[in-house]
Structures are given as C-alpha cells and as structure tokens.
Amino acid sequence: MDTTSTDIGVAVVDIDGAANDGLFQKAEGISINLLNYTAGKQKIPYIIFNFYNFKTFNFSASSTYSMRAYTPAQVKANAPVDNKYYPQTTAQYNARLDLTPADNTKVRYNSAAHVMNNFNTINGGDDAAITLNSNRGSEENYSFIGTILAPHTNIIIQGGSQYSFAGNVITNRSIYLDGNVAVDKAFGANFNADGKFPGTSDLESTTKVPRILSVNPAQRR
Numbered sequence: 312m313d314t315t316s317t318d319i320g321v322a323v324v325d326i327d328g329a330a331n332d333g334l335f336q337k338a339e340g341i342s343i344n345l346l347n348y349t350a351g352k353q354k355i356p357y358i359i360f361n362f363y364n365f366k367t368f369n370f371s372a373s374s375t376y377s378m379r380a381y382t383p384a385q386v387k388a389n390a391p392v393d394n395k396y397y398p399q400t401t402a403q404y405n406a407r408l409d410l411t412p413a414d415n416t417k418v419r420y421n422s423a424a425h426v427m428n429n430f431n432t433i434n435g436g437d438d439a440a441i442t443l444n445s446n447r448g449s450e451e452n453y454s455f456i457g458t459i460l461a462p463h464t465n466i467i468i469q470g471g472s473q474y475s476f477a478g479n480v481i482t483n484r485s486i487y488l489d490g491n492v493a494v495d496k497a498f499g500a501n502f503n504a505d506g507k508f509p510g511t512s513d514l515e516s517t518t519k520v521p522r523i524l525s526v527n528p529a530q531r532r
Contacts, residue, residue, distance in 0.1 A: 328365035340375035348380035420499035426457025435464030
C-alpha cells in the first residue's frame with residue numbers, strides 16, 4: 312500500500328480454477344495480507360476476487376479466510392522477495408494486525424464489507440455449486456467473509472454462530488440458509504456498507520473516478 316496516501320484503493324484479482332492442474336480449486340484457505348498498512352491512516356482497500364473456471368466451490372468446516380496487515384516498519388525489516396511477503400519469525404507473525412478478529416465483530420464486518428467474491432461463471436443451475444460450511448464454534452478465521460455474487464447457482468450457507476459467514480449473497484437462484492443472521496451482521500458486512508467505494512458518493516461534476524455502471528454475468532469482468 313502507498314504509505315503517503317489515505318485514499319481507498321480497489322484491487323481486482325483473477326483466480327483461475329484451471330491453473331496449475333486445478334490447484335486453486337483444492338485450496339483450503341484464502342489469506343489477504345495488506346503491506347505498509349497503518350491503522351488510523353490507511354484505509355482497507357476494496358478487494359474483488361473473480362473466480363473463473365470453477366465448476367463448484369466448497370468452503371469446508373476446516374477452511375480459513377482471513378485478512379491481516381503489516382506496518383511499514385515490519386515490511387522494511389523483512390522486505391518482500393519477488394513480491395511475496397513471508398514473516399520470518401513467530402514474533403513477526405504474531406505482531407501482525409488482525410482485521411478479521413473473532414472477538415471484534417465491528418472490525419470483522421468492516422473488513423467483510425470491503426470484499427467481493429465474484430462467482431458469475433459458475434453455472435450450477437438448480438444444483439448448489441457453492442457451499443459454505445463455517446460453523447467452528449469460537450475459533451477465529453474459520454468463516455467465509457465478503458459478499459458473494461453468483462447469479463447462476465443455488466448456494467448453501469451453514470453455520471449459525473457469530474463466527475460464521477459474514478457478508479451478503481447476490482444470486483438469481485435459491486439460497487439455503489442453516490443458521491441465524493443478526494441485523495448487525497447483515498448490514499454491517501454488506502459490500503460498501505460505509506459508502507466509500509470510489510464513484511458511489513456525491514461527487515463534483517468534474518471529478519473523474521472509477522464507477523461500476525453495470526454487471527454483466529455473461530462476462531468475467
């Protein structure tokens with residue numbers, strides 16, 4: 312992240328389910344790491360994952376989804392290699408900022424509100440091609456976060472604890488929900504809940520910012 316900027320960024324990441332012999336379809340976790348992030352100065356960017364070449368998506372009870380952040384000092388002390396950042400010691404790992412904590416739903420829901428998971432190429436029809444099973448009691452980071460955009464398939468969501476799925480679901484099919492969704496979760500974890508996504512607030516007529524004008528489910532972008 313740009314340490315000199317306080318603007319909110321937008322990152323779009325394509326995840327190809329057919330790459331590396333289907334490696335990503337077999338993955339057991341999603342980890343978002345923000346580098347050069349200073350709490351109270353930098354803002355969490357909006358992150359859009361485009362999942363394509365996925366026939367199904369199963370987030371099991373043992374899968375993980377987390378968002379962490381490292382300060383400029385931490386990154387400087389352990390510089391990334393080939394654009395990859397790995398904490399070298401347990402102390403460095405433990406010093407990271409947890410942006411999906413189980414014991415602070417306000418922080419967790421705010422992080423979830425900045426993530427969009429786009430599955431618009433999955434065509435499950437009446438079969439549920441997306442299953443989220445994330446009831447892990449009091450364990451942290453064992454829940455799927457972020458809004459799900461999946462217009463062409465049924466979706467199953469299981470897990471009724473406060474640690475379960477945090478986000479919204481957008482589909483033209485059916486949603487099977489096994490669990491309770493509290494009001495603060497439903498609205499607090501809604502994509503762009505804070506209204507800060509570029510192009511969605513009141514602007515001067517001369518302001519040039521990116522805007523989402525429409526979503527075409529037939530295309531990947």
